[in-house]
Amino acid sequence: MDLNAIEMFVGVVQAGSLSAAASRMGIPLPTLSRRLRELERQLNVQLLERSVRGTKLTDAGTRLYEHASRGIEALLEGEQAVMSDQTRLKGRLRLSLPPSFEPWWDMLATFQRRYPDIQLHIFTTDRRVELIEDGIDVTLRVGAIAHETMVARRLLSYRHVLVASPLLVKRLGRPETPEALHQYPCAVWSRVANANGIWHLGEQVFEPRPRLSTNDYAHLRNRALAGDVITELPPFMAARAIQEGMLLALLPEHPMPEQQINLLYPSHRHPSAIVRTYLDFCQEQLGVLIEASTTKT
Structure with a gap:
């Protein structure tokens, strides 16, 4: 199996479209499209459904992405460990938050001051995101968790x-x-x-x-x-x-009823060092958040 083609496939899924992936990876669009067709022929399955609105994973594509993205992340972590003895974390962390979730803004500012080489991308939405399709590493979810393909780390409960x-x-x-x-x-x-x-x-x-x-x-x-x-x-x-x-x-x-706050990430994916650091940081900062969430009546 062509590992370069697998990496291109993962890049297309994370970018959301062939054109966006080609621009992000610096690969001509015809070349990227051809390599993905060759990969599909090699595996004898369709991995992506293409439309004018972008690409969508087929069932077979989802299974391949689950394993391939985990492997690529592990390889990247290994490469970083071999190439540098620095302990400072570097990379991008893609998060999803509900709108107007103000305590998290301050927490994320503190997080970046502690880890200045981590670039954050924040996707704000009140809908339930699909982590793979939306390209999100960790989502903050308010309310009950019913998605069995996610790992949930419960942080706290509060009442409106x-x-x-x-x-x-x-x-x-x-x-x-x-x-x-x-x-x-x-x-x-x-x-x-x-x-x-x-x-x-x-x-x-x-x-x-x-x-x-x-x-x-x-x-x-x-x-x-x-x-x-x-x-x-x-x-x-x-x-x-x-x-x-x-x-x-x-x-x-x-x-009013209790609301739960959970951090979710895909169960099939071994969390990267950056994701693990973010999860542990949020747990550490709970005392600050609980204090901010306490009303004095």
Whole structure:
């Protein structure tokens, strides 16, 4: 089997298209396409489905990529170990984060100050990424894990908090029960335009009739601070405003459900030295994150 062709195949998968891979690897596009066709003929299987939107792995291509990428990563690590006695980590780390996940921004800045030769690429999305197809090394996932092909490292749990500004409470009064929220303007987090959302408040379920829905918690915080709405926020986005009296935590006796934070990486791939370092760093920094995620009501 042609190892150069295998490396080209892995590069195409990670780049997402033949043209992007050719540019990244400095190989003429016709040459790259020809070498991949030769590899497919040699293996007698189709590895990639090609379209105007890029390339997609077939089942056979996925199996080959799982083994080939692991082997190439191991070879690169071996090459780096032989060529240099330096202990400083060098390379690129591709991460996925939810939008507005502010504590991680500070953690990543600290990470790069400690490891200045690691280049970070951050893909921000509220959808569940496909690590191989999206070219991601580690994704941060909020919520339950149901993907058996991933290794999950659980970091911590937290609860969202229901908040409103003192201006709104002064104008409308403080709600004493979940049912009373029907008398207040509400805003909810939602991916879907026609979804009203559901708030689980202790043992009770409340279905808001929102005047605003968005998949951006920063937008919800902005409207809450302005005194326009009651909304739910992750604790790390509400803590400072609550401590400074700009927001009030509502119905603390009706806590919202726990949310889990996990770091995920592919189970078939032996994590590189950079990935292992990042996972260990996040675990080490948990104390800082937990402190930032604690609200004082």
